[in-house]
Amino acid sequence: MGSYGTMSKPVIKVAALCGSLRKASFNGGLIRAAIELSKEQITGLHVEFIDTSSLPMLNTDLEDNGRFPAEVEEFRQKILEADCCFFASPDYNYSVTPLLKNALDWGSRPPNVWAGKAAAVVSACGGGGRAQYHLRQIGVFLDLHFINKPEYYLNAFQPPVKFNGDGDLIDSDARERLKQVLLSLQAFTLRIQGKS
Numbered sequence: 669m670g671s672y673g674t675m676s677k678p679v680i681k682v683a684a685l686c687g688s689l690r691k692a693s694f695n696g697g698l699i700r701a702a703i704e705l706s707k708e709q710i711t712g713l714h715v716e717f718i719d720t721s722s723l724p725m726l727n728t729d730l731e732d733n734g735r736f737p738a739e740v741e742e743f744r745q746k747i748l749e750a751d752c753c754f755f756a757s758p759d760y761n762y763s764v765t766p767l768l769k770n771a772l773d774w775g776s777r778p779p780n781v782w783a784g785k786a787a788a789v790v791s792a793c794g795g796g797g798r799a800q801y802h803l804r805q806i807g808v809f810l811d812l813h814f815i816n817k818p819e820y821y822l823n824a825f826q827p828p829v830k831f832n833g834d835g836d837l838i839d840s841d842a843r844e845r846l847k848q849v850l851l852s853l854q855a856f857t858l859r860i861q862g863k864s
């Protein structure tokens with residue numbers, strides 16, 4: 669659970685996970701924008717990027733009497749310490765990417781570190797964001813509670829230009845809509861933690 673900020677407003681810790689490894693990933697850009705927005709415009713929300721790129725591919729042979737490889741232990745601890753999760757997930761063939769699924773699966777090994785947390789999913793991709801529905805379905809078994817609104821699908825390839833060459837989100841309307849997702853996630857997290 670997060671610490672307490674000014675005026676006794678709890679600081680909500682958000683674990684942000686990206687489905688893409690690409691350096692100039694648009695979804696990585698959504699996470700960087702979420703970090704900036706939470707710092708500059710939202711009181712009581714702390715978004716931290718959780719790097720999943722060094723997690724080994726899931727293999728239960730790597731488990732030893734309930735202990736996991738060091739990278740996995742560290743990752744699981746970060747999720748446990750977070751109040752909620754923020755996923756930026758592209759579509760890979762209408763589903764979530766292997767990177768994201770691998771992280772979800774490692775976190776699901778008993779004891780499931782996702783259980784009871786609020787979550788939000790956003791996507792920047794070419795099409796309809798169908799991966800979001802697969803992620804919500806996975807979330808049923810992981811006991812993640814996704815906000816329903818606002819939905820956030822950003823067509824990265826449609827004009828006007830949304831991202832610069834580094835993958836930074838530069839479109840002001842898209843940034844404002846992203847802020848509304850974060851505010852909704854914050855409110856829902858407080859609600860399910862019984863603090864609002």
Ligand SMILES: Cc1cc2nc3c(=O)[nH]c(=O)nc-3n(C[C@H](O)[C@H](O)[C@H](O)COP(=O)(O)O)c2cc1C
Nearest residue numbers: 688690693694695758759760761762793794795796
């Ligand atoms: C293996 C693969 C499968 C993809 N499948 C889809 C898809 O089903 N729907 C879609 O809209 N875009 C699809 N794309 C395009 C990605 O959404 C696009 O490359 C996006 O920019 C990836 O996110 P990133 O910028 O964060 O890396 C696919 C890309 C790859 C590499």
